[in-house]
Amino acid sequence: MKHWAIWLPLALFGVLFAVFASGLIAPGDRTIVSQMIGKPLPDFDLPQAVPDRPAVARADFADGKPKLLNVFASWCVPCVAEAPYLQQLADAGVPIYGVAIRDRSPDVQAFLARNGNPYARIGADDVSKIQFDLGSSGVPETFVIDGKGIIRYQHIGDIRPEHVPMILQKLKEAQ
Amino acid sequence: MFVAAFMVPASAQDTLPPAPYAYKQLDDPAKEKSAQDLMMTLRCLTCQSQSIADSDAPMAGDMRHQVRQRIEAGEDPEAIRAWLIERYGDWVSYEPQVTAMTWPLFAAPIVLLLIAALLLRKRFGRARAAGDKS
DSSP, X not given: OOGGGGGHHHHHHHHHHHHHHHHHHSOOOOOOOOSOTTSBOOOOBOOBSSTTSOOOBGGGGOSSSOEEEEEEOTTOHHHHXXXXXXXXXXXXXXXXXXXXXXXXXXXXXXXXXXXXXXXXXXXXXXXXXXXXXXXXXSSSEEEEEOTTSBEEEEEESOOOGGGHHHHHHHHHHTO | OHHHHHSOXXXXXXXXXXXXXXXXXXXSHHHXXXXXXXXXXXXXXXXXXXXXXXXXXXXXXXXXXXXXXXXXXXXXXXXXXXHHHHHHOGGGBSSOOOOTTTHHHHHHHHHHHHHHHHHHHHHHXXXXXXXXXX
């Protein structure tokens, strides 16, 4: 056996150690990004979620004005956190259409009474169908839809104060 | 942190009953079988190392509902897989597809087998030649 070969197992150990350590220290990004960006919003027509807001359908997105499509739920904790920033966007004149995922109407009403109602329209989706349409894998998620109904941007997770200017910018780009 | 905020604690699940076909099998055993086979090879979006057939996450239930409904309507299982891949990328399928990026994975075993066959032929050929001489 060649002299240097006795170091091979140690070197192999070093390599494996580095691989496992890097995986533990910086685990890979597990978020699933939608492949639907740049594609038209698929057809859907959802029932009304609360009495004081109209329902949402695909046709409501084709009036030439960019909009936000926000999937949320009363049972979703980060949705509570993002409510004030959605309100900020609504106050800036952005039409926000919401879809309540797997939710009951009284629960949605209580959620809106407690956290504010930034939505111009709210649809109810009891089987998460809209999420499969959008390539969305959780709540909350917010999509920028342009005036022709093309999906332009996906924001995964709750909207925080630092995201508000960025989302306004994306809406401007979608004009 | 971004991902942590995105995950919903187990206590905060919805109260709605599962989608009609989340836990209910199709009446036609042949259709249920093809739905089941497909569901075993589709990845759950919330619990990312389980198939939707194995997962109890509400979203996996909703995905099973979609699969069973589409199979019931006569759609081809591979068309349903393609529909999901179109939305979530290759990631959502456990069945590897041959694409511009993945073809070396499929080609490598064949290439290795060919190299092995060549090496063996060379070696045995030489041994036989040596054997003939003695």
